[in-house]
Amino acid sequence: MQPSKSATTEEIEHKATTADSLKRQTERKTSFRTVSLDEVNRLYDSSDIADLDLDRDLAFPGQFPYTRGIHATGYRGKLWTMRQFAGFSTPEETNGRFKYLLREGQNGLSVAYDLPALMGYDADSPLSEGEVGKCGVAVSSLADMEALFDGIPLEDVTVSQTINAPASVFLAMYLVVAEKQGADWKKISGTLQNDILKEYIAQKEWIYPIRSAMKLVIDTFEFCTEHVPRYNPISVSGYHIREAGATALQELAFTLRDGIEYVDWGIRAGLDVERFVPRISFFFNAHNDFFEEIAKYRAARRIWARVMRDRFGAVNERTMQLRFHTQTAGVSLTVQQPLNNIVRVAIQALAGVLGGTQSLHTDAFDEALALPTDKAALIALRTQQIIAEETGVANTVDPLGGSYFVEALTNKMEQGTLDYFDRIDAMGGMVEAVEKGFPQREIQESAYQYQKALERGEQTIVGVNKYAIVNELQEVPTLVIDESVRHQQVERLEKTRARRDAGEVARTLDAIRKAAQRDENTMPSTIEAVRAYATLGEICSALRDVYGVYEEPAI
Amino acid sequence: MIARALRDAGMEVIYTGLRQTPEMIAAAALQEDVDAVGVSILSGAHNTLCPRIVSLLRDQGLTDTLVVLGGIVPQEDIPKLKEQGVAEVFLPGTSTQDIAEFIRANVKPRD
Numbered sequence: 147m148q149p150s151k152s153a154t155t156e157e158i159e160h161k162a163t164t165a166d167s168l169k170r171q172t173e174r175k176t177s178f179r180t181v182s183l184d185e186v187n188r189l190y191d192s193s194d195i196a197d198l199d200l201d202r203d204l205a206f207p208g209q210f211p212y213t214r215g216i217h218a219t220g221y222r223g224k225l226w227t228m229r230q231f232a233g234f235s236t237p238e239e240t241n242g243r244f245k246y247l248l249r250e251g252q253n254g255l256s257v258a259y260d261l262p263a264l265m266g267y268d269a270d271s272p273l274s275e276g277e278v279g280k281c282g283v284a285v286s287s288l289a290d291m292e293a294l295f296d297g298i299p300l301e302d303v304t305v306s307q308t309i310n311a312p313a314s315v316f317l318a319m320y321l322v323v324a325e326k327q328g329a330d331w332k333k334i335s336g337t338l339q340n341d342i343l344k345e346y347i348a349q350k351e352w353i354y355p356i357r358s359a360m361k362l363v364i365d366t367f368e369f370c371t372e373h374v375p376r377y378n379p380i381s382v383s384g385y386h387i388r389e390a391g392a393t394a395l396q397e398l399a400f401t402l403r404d405g406i407e408y409v410d411w412g413i414r415a416g417l418d419v420e421r422f423v424p425r426i427s428f429f430f431n432a433h434n435d436f437f438e439e440i441a442k443y444r445a446a447r448r449i450w451a452r453v454m455r456d457r458f459g460a461v462n463e464r465t466m467q468l469r470f471h472t473q474t475a476g477v478s479l480t481v482q483q484p485l486n487n488i489v490r491v492a493i494q495a496l497a498g499v500l501g502g503t504q505s506l507h508t509d510a511f512d513e514a515l516a517l518p519t520d521k522a523a524l525i526a527l528r529t530q531q532i533i534a535e536e537t538g539v540a541n542t543v544d545p546l547g548g549s550y551f552v553e554a555l556t557n558k559m560e561q562g563t564l565d566y567f568d569r570i571d572a573m574g575g576m577v578e579a580v581e582k583g584f585p586q587r588e589i590q591e592s593a594y595q596y597q598k599a600l601e602r603g604e605q606t607i608v609g610v611n612k613y614a615i616v617n618e619l620q621e622v623p624t625l626v627i628d629e630s631v632r633h634q635q636v637e638r639l640e641k642t643r644a645r646r647d648a649g650e651v652a653r654t655l656d657a658i659r660k661a662a663q664r665d666e667n668t669m670p671s672t673i674e675a676v677r678a679y680a681t682l683g684e685i686c687s688a689l690r691d692v693y694g695v696y697e698e699p700a701i
Numbered sequence: 702m703i704a705r706a707l708r709d710a711g712m713e714v715i716y717t718g719l720r721q722t723p724e725m726i727a728a729a730a731l732q733e734d735v736d737a738v739g740v741s742i743l744s745g746a747h748n749t750l751c752p753r754i755v756s757l758l759r760d761q762g763l764t765d766t767l768v769v770l771g772g773i774v775p776q777e778d779i780p781k782l783k784e785q786g787v788a789e790v791f792l793p794g795t796s797t798q799d800i801a802e803f804i805r806a807n808v809k810p811r812d
Contacts, residue, residue, distance in 0.1 A: 261744055265720070272722070273722065275746075275749060275750075276744075276746030276748075276749030276750050277744055277746050280744045280745040280746055281745070391702070480794060481773075481792055481793045481794065482794055514773065514793060515773065515775060516745065516773070516775065593702055594702060594706075597702060597706070597797060601796050601797065607794070610794040611794075619776070620775065620777075627745065629749070698718055698719075
């Protein structure tokens with residue numbers, strides 16, 4: 147057998163042919179950048195991953211540091227959970243959508259609540275005007291929650307709830323509904339978003355000052371570890387950080403650093419790392435730049451595994467394995483030529499799958515216009531089913547492992563994240579960094595730079611700043627939620643208030659205030675108040691009485 | 702983002718923060734003696750909130766204050782919003798330059 151040509155000869159030849167190509171045809175741009183405005187090289191080869199140690203940095207799927215996935219058999223054993231986020235109008239309407247999605251092959255539920263619920267106000271609060279049932283389902287008390295999950299067995303279906311500032315109240319409502327169904331708390335599983343740090347960083351749906359809000363999060367960790375051991379009391383979320391305009395790297399770095407912060411606070415509250423950390427889940431965005439996203443997910447697993455081992459001394463596999471949900475990027479959807487969104491979503495979802503996500507939400511194509519119609523929601527679900535069952539990408543584990551480009555990007559994501567960790571650690575931690583406005587400013591700057599790049603035409607959005615249709619008419623039917631929803635919700639709220647034992651409500655609300663004042667766990671008293679049909683607004687008010695409210699610093 | 706772009710375009714911008722009620726917006730407009738009020742609504746509450754903002758401004762004697770809206774607004778809602786006194790509705794994909802130009806061209810000059 148002839149020895150192969152030396153690399154040097156190949157390199158020389160490659161340089162010559164590249165120069166020839168450039169002479170015949172100059173490149174389309176002087177600089178090629180990802181959607182995060184990160185420069186991409188013309189070519190990646192072995193020299194770009196020279197410092198990659200296969201055993202140390204990649205290993206096999208299911209092995210530390212889990213770069214190639216947390217399961218040895220990938221999706222061959224079990225596909226990702228297809229979990230479509232849904233919620234609009236009244237609890238009855240959303241209950242109907244849930245049952246429709248379950249009938250069509252979806253295997254987990256995900257609840258979207260309306261803005262008043264997210265902010266801890268009842269439907270009849272003056273601040274709820276115009277917003278009831280608009281961005282999600284309206285829920286003000288246990289009575290609404292009972293209607294929302296009517297006929298859905300909570301012991302069998304896993305439910306994810308997107309709720310943050312008032313998350314402990316929603317956890318309590320969920321547990322009481324489950325209890326009334328006869329479900330065993332030890333068996334129910336599901337996820338509470340409950341990631342308050344990213345609210346101060348990006349989404350801005352806060353109620354209480356940051357440290358009190360962190361204490362409420364830790365209360366849910368402590369409660370779930372003891373009483374609801376299969377439930378994930380938090381989903382540390384990069385999704386909203388990205389939607390606010392962060393780069394892929396910032397999304398990754400701030401989310402994982404938030405994760406570290408929750409672990410630190412849990413340890414300080416006396417919790418055992420090996421018991422509560424396995425129930426911390428993560429939530430990432432799937433944006434337009436295909437390979438950048440895949441590298442982000444792979445780097446996330448590797449960084450988290452190393453952080454848990456080296457920073458926190460974890461030894462159990464489950465503690466070191468990062469599990470995450472993915473949602474396609476709402477911010478990337480366009481009002482213009484909305485059917486194009488189906489294609490964007492499919493490609494973004496594919497990145498999530500190739501990155502090894504545990505569950506996935508695909509956006510509906512009409513979501514830049516309104517909440518999805520039944521038809522649009524079904525296409526979104528079918529997109530996942532096509533990826534899972536037609537494309538073959540789920541047949542083998544981590545098919546992109548070993549790609550020069552993907553591995554080099556994965557390394558770069560890891561290095562960039564560790565640099566951010568150093569800066570945030572030097573500030574004293576993530577709570578302190580947020581109080582200083584650091585992640586907020588970083589994101590704002592990235593969002594602004596992207597907008598400028600877009601307006602200069604350096605970044606393309608098809609149908610918007612290129613290939614636009616002049617005087618395009620909106621021809622997609624949208625879901626309209628009118629004010630009658632508020633009237634119906636207010637009516638139920640009034641009935642609930644009239645029927646309950648007012649003395650019991652006052653007593654349980656007082657117990658919440660006392661628990662908050664004494665720095666005790668607020669979950670038991672919150673559950674009592676929910677059982678007595680105290681409303682969301684009343685419970686949040688009781689906590690506001692003790693904690694006060696957050697005032698945003700000028701950024 | 703919009704606040705920064707308008708500042709870069711040479712305007713003085715008072716950003717009042719998120720989730721302001723129509724009453725809070727009108728009060729801030731009066732107190733700061735502004736030429737224009739810009740609101741961003743993504744939730745679909747525009748049909749309820751925008752007419753309220755306009756009428757509160759007018760009630761306070763701010764008859765010339767320009768009101769512009771940006772956000773997720775179905776095209777079919779736009780004619781009615783304009784009838785109710787919203788000067789322009791900027792949909793997703795609008796460049797920040799276009800917004801700045803519209804405001805500059807349409808605010809009522811001061812005496």
